[in-house]
Amino acid sequence: MADGFVQNLVLLYAGAVLLNVVVSSVLYCCDRKPIYQSLLVCWAAMLVSFGVQGALAVGDLPIVLGFATAFLVNFAFARLLASTTNKQPRFLTYSAALAAGIAASVALHAAGFGFTVIALPVVVPVALPCLLTVFKILSARVRISTAKFVLLVGCLLFSLHNLDFAFLRNRPEFAPFGFTVAILVVFMLAIAGAAVALEQVTEHQVRLATELDVARRIQNKILPADPELPGIDMACHVRPANNSVGGDYLDVYREGDRAWFLLGDVTGHGLGAGLVMLMAQSTMSSLLRARPDISPRELNFLANSVLAVNLERLGERRHLTVISLLREQGNQLVVSGSHDGLLVYRAHSAEVELHQVNHFPVGLGFSNELVLEDFREERLDMAPGDIVLLFTDGITEAARRGDWNAGMFGIEPIRRILQEYAQQPLEQLKRAILDELDAFTGGIYHDDVAVLMIRMTAGAA
Numbered sequence: 001m002a003d004g005f006v007q008n009l010v011l012l013y014a015g016a017v018l019l020n021v022v023v024s025s026v027l028y029c030c031d032r033k034p035i036y037q038s039l040l041v042c043w044a045a046m047l048v049s050f051g052v053q054g055a056l057a058v059g060d061l062p063i064v065l066g067f068a069t070a071f072l073v074n075f076a077f078a079r080l081l082a083s084t085t086n087k088q089p090r091f092l093t094y095s096a097a098l099a100a101g102i103a104a105s106v107a108l109h110a111a112g113f114g115f116t117v118i119a120l121p122v123v124v125p126v127a128l129p130c131l132l133t134v135f136k137i138l139s140a141r142v143r144i145s146t147a148k149f150v151l152l153v154g155c156l157l158f159s160l161h162n163l164d165f166a167f168l169r170n171r172p173e174f175a176p177f178g179f180t181v182a183i184l185v186v187f188m189l190a191i192a193g194a195a196v197a198l199e200q201v202t203e204h205q206v207r208l209a210t211e212l213d214v215a216r217r218i219q220n221k222i223l224p225a226d227p228e229l230p231g232i233d234m235a236c237h238v239r240p241a242n243n244s245v246g247g248d249y250l251d252v253y254r255e256g257d258r259a260w261f262l263l264g265d266v267t268g269h270g271l272g273a274g275l276v277m278l279m280a281q282s283t284m285s286s287l288l289r290a291r292p293d294i295s296p297r298e299l300n301f302l303a304n305s306v307l308a309v310n311l312e313r314l315g316e317r318r319h320l321t322v323i324s325l326l327r328e329q330g331n332q333l334v335v336s337g338s339h340d341g342l343l344v345y346r347a348h349s350a351e352v353e354l355h356q357v358n359h360f361p362v363g364l365g366f367s368n369e370l371v372l373e374d375f376r377e378e379r380l381d382m383a384p385g386d387i388v389l390l391f392t393d394g395i396t397e398a399a400r401r402g403d404w405n406a407g408m409f410g411i412e413p414i415r416r417i418l419q420e421y422a423q424q425p426l427e428q429l430k431r432a433i434l435d436e437l438d439a440f441t442g443g444i445y446h447d448d449v450a451v452l453m454i455r456m457t458a459g460a461a
Contacts, residue, residue, distance in 0.1 A: 009179035016186045017046050020193075027197070033204075035197045038080045042193065045072040046186075060170070061109045064119045067165055071098050071126045074162060078129035080193060081137070081148075081155050083200070089129050097125040119166035127162040130155040147199050151192035158185050229259050232327065233455040235426035237434060240274075241394070241445045247273025248392050248450035249280050249320065255292050257329050263452050264322035264364070265339070265392040273448075276311070276318050280364065283307060284324075296324040296336035297375040300360060307365035319363035323390055331456050333388065336377035338363055340393055343415060345422045347385030352415045355380070387426075387455045389418055394447035398437060402444030409440050426453050 024040040049069040056066030071094070078089045104121035134156045137144070144152070161181055168174040229252075238250050247266035253259070262284055266273040283306045287299055294302075300322065311318060323337035335342070337357040344353045359376040380388070391414065400406035413436055421429040433451060 005176060009176060009183065013179055013183050013186065014050060016183060016190070017043060017050060020186070020190050021047050023194070031201070033201060035080075035083065035200045038076070038083060039193050039197050042073065042076040042080055042189075045076045049073050060115045060118055061106065063115075063169065064105050064109075064122050065102070067119070067169070068098065068102055068122050068126060070162060070165075071095075071129075074126055074159065075129040077155050077158060077189065077193075078133040080196070081130070081151055082133050089133055094125065094129050097128060098122070101125040115170040116166050119169070123163055123166040127159040130159040134159070145199060147192060147195035150188070151196050154185060154188040154192045157181075158189065161185055229254060229327075231331075231457055232259060233426050233457055234261075234453070235430045236452045237430055237450065239445070239449045241270075241448050247277050248394065248448040249277045249322070250450050250452055251281055251284065253285070253288050255288065258292070259327045260288060261325040261327075261390070261452060261454060262322065263325075263339070263390045263392065263450060264320045265394070265448070265450070266320050267318040267363070272316065273318065276307075276316060276320065276365070279310060280307060280320050280322075295377060296326050296334050297359065297377040298372070299324050300336050300338075300364060301370070301372045301375045304360075304364045304366075304370055305368060308368035311365045312368070319366035321363040323357055325388070325390070331382040331384070331386070333380040333382055334377055335380060336360070336375060340391065340396065341411075342391075343389040343411075343418055344380065344382075345387040345389070345418050347383060347387075347422070350419065350422070352419050354411070354415070382456045384456050385422075387418065387422055387429075387453060389414065390452045392448065392450045394445065394449040395433075395437060395451060397447065398441050398449070399444070399446060400440055401442040402446065409437060413437075413440075426455055429453060 020043040021040070024036065024043050028036040028040045049072060052069045053063075053066040056062040075089065075091065075094060082088045101121040101124060105118050108118045108121065134152055137152060161178075164178070168178050234252065236250055236252075238248055240248075247268060247270070249262065249264035249266065251260075251262040253262075264277075264280060266276045266280070280303070283303050284299065287294060287302050291298070291302075303322075307320065321337075321339040323335060323339045323342060325337075326334045328334060335355075335357065336359045338360050339357045341354050341356045344355060345351075346353065359378070360370065360374050362370075382388070395414065396409055396411050398409040400408070414433060417432050417436060418429065421432050430451065430453065437449070
């Protein structure tokens with residue numbers, strides 16, 4: 001009867017450990033976060049140790065050597081516990097103590113000592129990682145959450161249960177008690193470990209969301225307000241993909257009679273692209289302030305030199321397609337860029353022209369080997385009522401209902417809407433483009449969207 005009860009407890013223990021291995025494996029496969037990996041290592045180590053101890057169940061020394069594998073479990077849980085306070089235990093130090101303990105146990109066995117004396121040199125270093133980690137956390141008096149406290153208590157109980165191995169393992173009458181304690185500790189560690197993992201993931205997500213919110217607010221603040229530009233009306237719009245940090249770059253500067261319009265698109269999107277965008281904005285604005293008389297081709301050349309060096313230093317394999325457009329005086333624009341084309345509406349003919357923008361080989365920041373001669377620029381003669389419309393590929397490559405297989409928005413709808421709304425205020429033109437884009441995509445955007453439109457007014461000199 002007693003043997004059957006113990007056997008049931010053993011099966012329950014093995015089933016609980018196996019279940020935790022499966023659950024932690026699923027968590028790690030679905031979301032490869034380090035905390036889930038640590039949890040998986042804990043339960044996998046416990047399953048391996050259980051198997052080894054089951055195989056080495058005859059003879060004092062084999063039983064002790066089999067129990068030595070519990071060190072891996074103890075150390076894994078010590079690492080999981082330490083990850084909550086950034087106090088990682090040192091594997092080499094603890095494993096050296098275990099090796100010394102194993103050597104002592106072998107020597108004591110050879111000398112003919114009993115089980116408890118043979119087991120103690122191994123039991124102590126096995127329990128040491130969790131015990132010392134708990135002690136360090138408690139002595140540091142750091143404030144920990146309820147879940148982390150429960151995990152700490154569970155690790156402490158697990159270590160104490162390791163220590164009783166030397167005194168109870170060789171006494172069959174205590175087997176039910178030992179396995180009952182082990183099962184309770186396993187359930188406690190399972191609940192606390194999962195809670196701590198979820199807590200850390202949630203904290204990370206909250207921290208990331210906060211950082212993204214800060215980055216978004218910074219980006220929104222550096223976007224141009226509607227500046228007073230004599231002889232020019234302007235409207236613009238920037239929308240990051242999925243409400244994340246945007247990689248589309250849009251800026252407007254006025255320096256005396258000169259007005260600059262800058263539009264770019266960093267490869268990819270998200271936080272990395274957003275940081276490159278901020279770097280590009282800082283670089284461009286610094287160059288324009290340092291060199292008020294700079295030309296668009298020189299601006300792009302110097303910006304490329306700075307960005308290429310910085311991106312290489314950061315290990316970022318990104319570049320920035322860009323259009324640098326300068327209105328010097330009157331109705332003439334100077335443009336230099338490597339980007340999607342721009343559209344020009346001609347008021348006198350009501351026609352829309354597509355101008356290709358291929359004034360240098362690759363986007364900014366891609367190569368530091370380009371020289372000034374690799375950069376060109378061209379002039380666009382404009383008349384009152386003419387409109388220039390710049391956009392990023394987040395518009396033209398927007399997918400129907402989020403599915404690229406169903407088609408992309410393309411440039412023709414922009415051309416059609418520009419022609420249809422050219423006589424209306426630019427805000428209405430912008431709204432018409434964005435409304436049709438929203439209807440096409442169903443509000444699902446895989447890339448950042450930016451559009452900039454300027455109209456030469458009758459008052460242009």
